[in-house]
Amino acid sequence: MTDQTAPAGADGLTPPGPALPDLLRRVHMVGIGGAGMSGLARILLARGGQVSGSDARESRGVIALRARGAQVQVGHDPAALTLLDGGPTVVVTTHAAIPADNPELVAARERGIEVLYRPQVLAQLMADYRTLLITGTHGKTSTTSMAVVALQQQGADPSFAIGGELNESGTNAHHGSGEVFVAEADESDGSLLEYRPDVVVVTNIEVDHLDFFGSEQAYVDVFDAFAAQIRPGGTLVVCLDDPGAAAFGGRCAGSLAAGVTVLGYGTGAHADLAPSVPLVAELLEAGAQGTGSSNRVRLAAPVGPGVERSLQVTLPGRHMALNALGALTGAAALLGDPGSIDRLIDGIESFGGVHRRFEFRGRSGGVDLYDDYAHHPTEVRAVLSAARTLVADDRGRRVIAVFQPHLYSRTAEFAEGFAAALSLADEVIVADVYGAREEPQPGVTGRLISDQVTVPAVFVDSISELAPAVAERARPGDVVLIIGAGDITMQAPPILDALSSLS
Template sequence: MAESEAEPLPEHLGRVHMVGIGGAGMSGLARILLARGGQVSGSDAKESRGILALRTRGAVITIGHDPAALDSLPGGPTVVVTTHAAIPKDNPELVEARKRGIDVVLRPSVLATLMAGHRTLLVAGTHGKTSTTSMAVAALQHAGADPSFAIGGELNESGTNAHHGSGEIFVAEADESDGSLLEYPATVVVVTNIEADHLDFFGSEAAYVEVFDKFLAGVQPGGAVVACLDDPGVAALLDRTEEVLRDNRVTVLGYGHNDGAGEPESRRERFVAELLEFTGGPDGGSSRVRLHPPVVPESTEITLTTPMPGVHMALNALAAVLAANAVTADAGAASLDSLAEGIAEFSGVRRRFEYRGSAGGVRVYDDYAHHPTEVRAVLSAARVAAGGGRVIAVFQPHLYSRTQEFAREFAGALDLADEAIVLDVYGAREDPMPGVTGRLITEQMTHSGRFVPDLNDLVPAVVGLAESGDVILTLGAGDVTMQGPEILAALGKPSR
């Protein structure tokens, strides 16, 4: 997709150096800066497909972290960009930048600057942000809009995670992991769900939940909140923020099943979209949805087709349609039918129930799921995709703190698989914690859980379990994603 004509960048973003430029969020930011005429340099620990793509667009990228990387651009950078979680404060480039008096800023503040002047569609929640954001982009593009966007995953259609569009709409994930979502100007907001996570940063569930309260309080007057009322955390959030939303003239667009007959009338009145019926299959699903004013003049039913399996994806798609419709309200409103067609033709996001191939009658998928609720939802979808076959889960826990906090919940989720192999923890930004390994999870599983700490032993273990008709699912936010091709290659070898 061609980038649109560049808007002028603020002077301080004219020459940007990005530490960890290959990351999902940072690479997208770099792409938009380059499209808007900025000069970009950066560094990362290793080569990647994303880094190669940025180099072709003019970025100067160094592999490895070295103070000399700050001299990659003529005149040096006007600002150095980093992330809170992934890059340690003693990174040599950050130390050198401070020594030289160069401003060091976090990625969200730069993204917020790039959003200025746009109508924004921001997707928040513990789970489902990338899928919902991606479907909203696909829906808007199909309806003729050209939104700018920044997503935590690559759209399969365009092979990119960011784009500088010609329209006045900017679509982005609003990441709560470090509270940075509070920096973004919010016109239309989606909240998919709220469940304790990132306690290594927040310290308590109460502090984690509070950031969503502040986020909704910052929605611009006359904006909208698209909220999943099936989720108790979201319903409670709306109760807590009801007064401030009303005072700010923010419209609440609730969606979900609306089967809570015992709920207060005020909660039931928030529904503008009811999921009446969902029919799932191995390649996606079809939902019968009833829409109510103010989304439509009169209550009406539509069919919403999703190309990814699982009722959780149907709910995400419904949120995407509602939010896309709301954000176009003052920009030549797109028809609901056209938005829904965009969802139906959407081919997915890398690492979100991504089909990797088949061999020996076994299909292999890969998914980014790294929270118990996400693992449970994906395995439920895999059960549908498997038909009469078995589901074999290969799960890599992400972060020692998360593994320790949710070991029991991970065990319960993985029990949905017929067979489960649990790898050791992918520590990412954390140092190892004594006694915290993948075994914490398998010890609490009720059946068929096997701890495989050495990646060299994984492929033989999986091949030894797999039978024709099975579905194998690699799960986690770490390097487990690289195991799918290895598994396929081994499955495709003739048995001796």
Template sequence: MELPDELRRAHLIGIGGAGMSGIARILLARGAEVSGSDAKDSRAFLTLRAQGARIEVGQRAENLDAFEGGPSAVIVSTAIKDTNPELAAARERGVPVLHRAQALAALMAGHRTACIAGTHGKTSTTSMLTVALQHCRLDPSFAIGGDLNESGANAHHGEGGMFVAEADESDGSFLTYTPSVAVVTNVEPDHLDHHGTAEAYVAVFAEFAKRVEPGGVLIVCADDAPAAELAARAEADGVRVRRYGRSATGEQDARVLGYTPHEDGGTVRIALAGEELDVRVAVPGEHMALNAVAALLAGLELGAPADGLAEGLAAFGGVRRRFEFKGRAADVRVYDDYAHHPTEVAAQLRAVRHAAGLGRVVVVFQPHLYSRTRTFANEFAAALGLADEVILLDVYGAREEPEPGVTGELIAERITGATVHYEPAFDRAAALAADLVKPGDLLVTMGAGDVTQLGPEILAELDRRGA
């Protein structure tokens, strides 16, 4: 696949991030010269350097000089501030600056594209579709916001003529894409730090639906009222729509007839094109089964066979940080999960409850963003109340400055139905978790920040105590 001229020598600021490292992988596979930098080392660097990328830790203007003649373009994400020295240097030199989504859109050119959007479930659905297509030997290119457990990769340059991408609505940049197949799993207000209001957040999905190319299709979950409304508006505008879920009724829809949970996943039964089909999903939770049905419909639209897609979905091994098993110690199973919105937390804890069997559910939760914590404190409390024991950490601010009075305690003091422990000292959390768990319990670390580090620490502490 021919590279656009502006991407032949690309410098990526923040190259260790999930989205940026994926773009770097694909650029390198297509023969581009790639340089980049990040504020700290990343496990992604090892692979990228082995592929030929030149990466610096620390961000300085001279990092733009990794290749003779300098970069043909500098790629940034919304998280990169105007004061970044490399971004400022690029603008001073007149080097084109592309947003991550613009670079990804350029890499999609010439492919049949499937873009997976939604407030929740887009990473899992994108991953399921990718694995299912690979099972059908179609070798799609893909870019995902998480690493597939099967390959350990978040992106790949394939030769199958199709491109599967997670479409991020957080900053509205998914409006850069023109998908052949667009999926919207659900629409629930989030990222209000960028969009401002719930109405503006919903409106950006309506614009995304208009981006579907002529002759393409929009696939939506009919069980989600805002998504169903989005589908109705898109259909009125002439966009072809396929729906899935228990509420789906059309001949081309995938109607969910039932869901049967298993210890290691579940089976969803659907009615599709006049036939009934069982789809096995190896990850727990009915919400994951719905994601699998969305992936099935998208795969069919891309020309893959239903039986091959179903077999691929049954083989799907999950995504890093999506209910990822970290280990067992002292008869306690420890998992890690990326859920960081109340709806995601509730859905995952319902699935965890079944996976725990007779054991208790213990969750170590780290709120992500001060604005989200303030806006959804009551909703987070209701979701976390589904656990038996909750350790509430302080807020992982990410790109935001602290807000007075907005801490993990804002959620902790509202939780009912579970025993709550507010622990503002991150370095004491592992020992506290080890104090609380009992044999047979299932513990999950949860959140979008550095809470993911705690799983191995908890396991090590349990092993130490056992020894």
């Protein structure tokens, strides 16, 4: 790490760790309230930077950043560039959420202020650390979060930036005192290519984000390019239960920079696609236990001593057991000490979950309500498979899925896959599409999905109709799961209120 002295933080104390680059001493962030941007702001503030920003609306995240010293304006206007004395040294934005004609971005370019994307800034913040990055089509946030908690239990106090709030700390980012940085590497727009990691965990590779990449091959190619950026002496960890990740590991074995090791985890269901990748973290047994899972694993060198261990995971589903194993493998590879594995396991077993990852939102009218961010057919299938384990011992209990599709392009591409995944539920309610950054497409609505579901299903074209639709169908003992990456999470309180009439 650098010997430079960091500037004093908002509390007047000198923060631990490397000094901020001069460019990042005064930062203005457009869309500062978003999950990724707010985490970046937290780290900049903790490292002594001055931060201003703007967002479309007031939010809990914006209020929290103001309390930490950020100057935040609600609404987008060039005047926001004057919130910091002397103005910003750089303006930060995101690829997807903020359009290029945003008035603050236009003004910044006119004034000659450099504009960077969030991943470019995160790469600079990680530059002087040993880095563990988690990527893949699904499971990034849960796996990254488990790795963070495992390393915290081991005493590493990592810095981290993740896509959801850890239930343990209620935050999505932290500037730690240690020499380790853990983060998600987002593949959705190719921005993971900004990073030069020491250890990479790839949970799975399955085609997605075709609105950006255009073809399945282009999507796969970005992972290959990312692997080539692992630092010499580093480690690539792949899930050998996923055919895409296993084939990727097979391609990478022997072709990466000098000294880069490729390791595998899982049951090895697709190990034949990567015969030269050793299965060092093996899932021997997996079984439901309460609202989580009880597992037996074998951890071989260089991850562990080669003996069996029990591994309890607080979240249900085989996919979460695999995520836990990936987190363990990545954290152990980063530390390079097989003797640390017991403390890392303790951390995984204490993991309390992440906001909107099979998050329990409450019980009302005898019905349990969970909330999940799943927005791809594979993710929907995984969370509903996990939900089925909660009702497996009682044939009278049912699973009701309440799904909001995310993006018109994804809905059109995967309508059949979503319908097949949702058919794992006993009943399904489908809301209309949450378009996010996309304009509506003729004929693309949630009905494309509900019409193909093979269990009783209904389409509601107004999100305000979800709560009464749930209350009409649910009965005491059921599990209701609201699913989607849009604003459906805001329906949890009205659904709980509507369910109270069942009591």
